[in-house]
Amino acid sequence: MDLHIVIDPAQPRGEQVLRQLRGLIRSGRLATGAQLPPTRLLAEQLGLARQTVAEAYERLVLEQLIEARRGRGSFVRALPVAEAEAPPAVMPRFASAERIAAFQALPLPFLRIADSPLARFDFVGGSPEPALFPHEDWRRHLHAAQRQLGQGSAHAPPAGLTALREAIAEHVAFARGVRCSAADVIVTQGAQQAFDLLVRVLVAPGDTAAIESPGYPPVIAQLQAQGARTVRVPVDDDGLVTDALPAGARLVYTTPAHQFPLGVPMSAARRHALLAWAARTGTVVIEDDYDSEFRFEGAPRDSLQGLDTEGRVAFVGSFSKTLAPSLRLGYVIAPPALRQALLHAKHLADVHGPSLLQSALARFMAEGAYRRHLRRCVAEYAKRRERLMAGFCGPLRPWFKLLHAEAGFHQAALLKPGLGIDAPQLAALARRVDVGLYPLQGLGAERDGLLMGFGRVAPDGIDEALGRIAGLLEAAT
Incomplete structure (x- = not known):
């Protein structure tokens, strides 16, 4: 936490601490639930008497901006609704106001x-x-990855660490019948980044994109943010109704193994019909395979990517459902014709993902702990x-x-x-x-x-x- 104390004889140092803490809380830089440093520690950092900081904390408690929890410390309280949502006195006007308003209006x-x-x-x-998270196994592999940190290149490849890409390729081939090698895998920060890269590469403002209706709201919002014309295609008991797919679509997004949110699987006939339609129209199919690894009955259905013979399906998976959302690790199995463009988009987005977590996950999977x-x-x-x-x-x-x-x-x-x-x-x-x-x-x-x-x-x-x-x-x- 940055607190800059100005030595001004006309302003008591305690008032300066109080004012800056109050400003951090009301501006949202100190979020609800955030723990403040102990008074002794903050006093040492600022070169002040502990009593000076303690008195500032007491004032904040009286103003109901923080709460003191016995034996645990001081925590930021939620602001009153009227105060938390009050807009600035003067809202600046930007030349990009329409674009800003469009993002603010996205359904999320x-x-x-x-x-x-x-x-x-x-x-x-x-x-x-x-x-269910495997804390002990994960901690062991994370520590091993941390010991190795710094021994390699200063930058990881945009596609992700080779060891993790190899582990993912082996896993999806075994579990989902996906046909790929490590070269086809791009590791992303969650499935959400995979969708973002695909949308940015495939869709320009005004282009048509087909989505399931009902469907996954974040992908719908990403397409709208890109300026795409979204056509909602109905879903019935056999999954996406392929006869209702629109002409001229640049991509179609689907969840064939476990439709979101209805849960129905796409029938084999519909899967083949979708691939045939994509071949005729030149459309890319985004296959979101978000939680199909939790299977409870019947033999696993073939992935669209595994049935695809023309390289038109981008297969997206995630470790958010199987391990933890906080890891922010996902992947896309990219069709060969899209791989280079997606790698360029990935490099522009974040250069590369978190090497430490990728290394730990690669070890976790290679040992068999993931299965x-x-x-x-x-x-x-x-x-x-x-x-x-x-x-x-x-x-x-x-x-x-x-x-x-x-x-x-x-x-x-x-x-x-x-x-x-x-x-x-x-x-x-x-x-x-x-x-x-x-x-x-x-x-x-x-x-x-x-x-x-x-x-x-x-x-x-x-x-x-x-x-x-x-x-x-x-x-x-």
Whole structure:
């Protein structure tokens, strides 16, 4: 934390500390929940008496800007809504005002979800169970990577460390039938960066892009930010309706293994039809394979990339669902014709990704720890899936139809018509009983229902939460 104390005889040093801390909090540079340094440490850093800093902290407590927690320290409190959201007195006018406004207006429902606290029983989608993270194995490989840090080149390749690309290529060939070598792998900072690179390389303002409807909101927003004309293609029980694909599209984005958010898999006939359409039109297909490694029934379906014989599919994967979102590690298996352009875009975006984490993950995968971790996750999520299905086929059956999904750790549940309550109303009621629900309508769906992620709710918690939902519905219908 930067605190610059000006030695001004007319201004007491304690007032200067107080004023600067207050400004850091109100400007947001010190975020809600941030811990302030201990008074002794900050006093030593600033060359002041400890009492001077302690008095400044006491004033901030009285102003309700920080709170003192016994035995833990001092933490920034949330600002009152009126103060936190108050705009500057004078808003500058920029020549790029329209462009700025366009970004401000982008629909980003996941950003709102991320800013909201989780309920005790929270069915948020795409969020793995933190307790399943392999801390001991990861710590060991991270320490080994750290010891090796600095022995190599000053800059990693834009595509990522060779060892990690080799490990990813071997894994996706084994687990998903993807045809590739390490040369085809570009390591990215999460799947989100992979989508960003593909969109920037493939789409110019005014170009047409086809997306699933309902679909994954961040990709839709990325296309809109690029100035693309997005055409929403409906999804039915067989996945993307290929007969509705638009002419002239530069790309089509799809989630064939576990459609987001409905969860249905794309049928074999639709997969072949999509690839044939892409061959006729010269379109690139972005295959988002975000959580298909969690498979609970049937043999794994072929990836689109594995079926593709013409190099038109870009296969995107992520470690955010299988390990932890905070690692920000993903990848794209790039078609040969796109590889060089994507590497140039990657270099311009961030030069290269975090070498330390890439090295640790490469070791983790090469040792076989990643596959062991996946087996453990599948076993745990299978228990949660069974509880979820039992609840919707039992106590919640009068109100819901649970859509079939073979893989992934969320399912969609559709509300039956004529109940007198919709999913957004139910979600609002559920918050009062500490249950987090997420309406499909908030993800662009026209159907009335819920996305039920079971990554963050233990099996017994699922039973209790679904019982609370049933009680709300009995009282409301």
